[in-house]
Amino acid sequence: MFDSFLNGAIAGYAIAIPVGAIALLILETGLQRGFWHAFAAGSGAATADLIYATIAATLGVLVAQFLEPIAPILRMVSAAFLVALGLRGLYKTWHARRNQNDANVKAIHASILQTYITLLGLTILNPATVAYFAALILGGMVGGTLTLADKGAFVLGAAVSSWSWQSLIAAIGALAHKHLPPGFRLWTSVVGNVIIMVLGVRILF
Numbered sequence: 001m002f003d004s005f006l007n008g009a010i011a012g013y014a015i016a017i018p019v020g021a022i023a024l025l026i027l028e029t030g031l032q033r034g035f036w037h038a039f040a041a042g043s044g045a046a047t048a049d050l051i052y053a054t055i056a057a058t059l060g061v062l063v064a065q066f067l068e069p070i071a072p073i074l075r076m077v078s079a080a081f082l083v084a085l086g087l088r089g090l091y092k093t094w095h096a097r098r099n100q101n102d103a104n105v106k107a108i109h110a111s112i113l114q115t116y117i118t119l120l121g122l123t124i125l126n127p128a129t130v131a132y133f134a135a136l137i138l139g140g141m142v143g144g145t146l147t148l149a150d151k152g153a154f155v156l157g158a159a160v161s162s163w164s165w166q167s168l169i170a171a172i173g174a175l176a177h178k179h180l181p182p183g184f185r186l187w188t189s190v191v192g193n194v195i196i197m198v199l200g201v202r203i204l205f
Contacts, residue, residue, distance in 0.1 A: 004150040008157025012049060015158075016165040021082050021199040022123055023169055028089065028192045029115060030173015031180075038173045040112045042166025044119030050159040051124065057151040075204060078125040082200025085122075089193035 016023075022045050030038030180188070 001149050001153045004153040005157040008053065008154035008159075009161040010157075011154070012053070012158035012161030013165060015049060016045075016162045021196050022119065023166075024192055024196050024199070025085065025119065025122070026166055026169045027173040028189060028196070030170050030175075031177050031188060031192070032092075033115075034177050035170060035174030037112055037115050038170030039167060040116040041119040042170045043163065044116040044121075045123045046159060046163035046166050047116075047120050048123030049162040050155065053155045053158040057155050074125055078122065079200045079204050081122060081125065083197050086193040086197030086200065089189060089196070093189040093193065 026038055026041045026045065029041045176188075
């Protein structure tokens with residue numbers, strides 16, 4: 001069972017560590033809103049990984065087959081959402097430059113729950129995630145016997161590793177939020193949101 005937990009942890013880090021739109025969104029949230037909002041964003045992404053790991057460990061093959069026909073639609077929705085988030089981030093950055101005090105007040109009173117739900121939904125929209133976990137199950141990552149305990153250990157390992165990595169990104173963003181001057185944070189926000197939009201467009205190709 002420990003081997004299954006370890007395999008799950010490896011799988012979780014493998015899907016979480018590559019820098020993509022989700023990681024940038026968590027980092028951006030930490031830069032602009034501080035640790036707890038970024039932590040909520042990272043927890044949302046980790047929850048999606050937990051959901052997909054559970055599905056893959058139980059019904060991975062069936063779900064992968066179901067998602068395959070609608071994968072283009074999921075890609076379009078995910079791409080549109082990322083581009084919209086990037087545009088929204090650029091608008092907020094422009095507004096913050098004009099009125100820094102108002103922007104800070106809005107950031108403080110922003111809903112942590114809304115941040116969590118947004119990242120949860122965006123990560124779930126990615127059809128590659130469930131296909132990735134399903135491929136691991138098919139490849140025997142959980143173990144040859146595929147017992148209930150093995151599957152549970154695999155899911156737990158994937159969830160813990162994903163959550164720990166997303167939390168690290170949140171902490172890095174929060175530290176930068178405290179120590180970087182406001183002007184530098186504005187420019188990093190511009191760059192980050194542009195990259196998020198580019199990654200959204202790349203999903204379509």
